Amino acid sequence: MxxxxxxxxxxxxxxxxxxxxxxxxxxxxxxxxxxxxxxxTLHQLGVAIGGERYLLELTEAGEIVPPPALAVVPLTQPWYLGLANVRGSLMGVIDLARYLDPDTSAAGPDARLVSLAPRLGINCALLVTRVHGLRRPGAMQEEGNRLRDAEGHAWTPLSLAALVRDERFLHVALAPRR
Structure with a gap:
């Protein structure tokens, strides 16, 4: 025994x-x-934005949290959802699906906020449709500007550093009427 x-x-x-x-x-x-x-490029964060899959550099992404209550900010772009308090930090929230395509939205039951890394210098979080977790781009096949994983899913690399330098992204206010 x-x-x-x-x-x-x-x-x-x-x-x-x-x-x-x-x-x-x-x-x-x-x-x-x-x-x-x-x-x-060892591991990247896989997210769905609308109906597309994207890869984010881990060094450019911060926390991933469920979407909290938002304070709506008037006279802003439709893709700017408002302000959220995420663990004591006030962050602007962008619906990235709507930013990329005005006819869609990332909102849904699996939606999450992905905050930008502090090193990017902007207190902002992106609403994504779903977080797929860590992915290994090195194990994927290159197809032009996209990568294809073993399950056949296409992934597009998305640079958050380039996104925060985009003039359109930085100007959330509606243009004044003349």
Whole structure:
């Protein structure tokens, strides 16, 4: 009976050691990639915006949270949803699907806010239709400006740093009428 108990206790310990070894190997791979400068494309955040899938650089994205209550700001673009208090920080919220295509919206039951990384210098969060989690672009096939994963889904890389430099993105106020 003691041998059976010992064997039953050893199996979970062996499984934990295997998971720990796997985690350490992944961590080592990430550290080596970061030191060689290739870490930016090791993993990216996969999101749906409207009906399209996009890849965001992890270094450009911040927190991911469910959409909180918004304070509407009058006389702003239809894609500017208002202001949200996210963990004590006031952030402008952009419906990225509507920004890209005025006839669509990212709102829905799976919608999330993805805040921009502080290094981008703008207190803003993007409403995305759904967060798909981490993706490995290196394991995908290139097809022009898009990537295709093993399941056949097309992904478009989206630079949040380029987005925050876009004049249209920076001007949320409606143009005054003349």
């Amino acid at each position: 003691n041998a059976a108990l010992d064997a039953g206790m050893l199996a979970p310990q062996a499984a934990r050691r295997t998971r720990l070894r796997d985690y350490q190997a992944q961590l080592l791979e990430r550290m080596q990639a970061a030191q060689s400068g290739s870490g930016a």
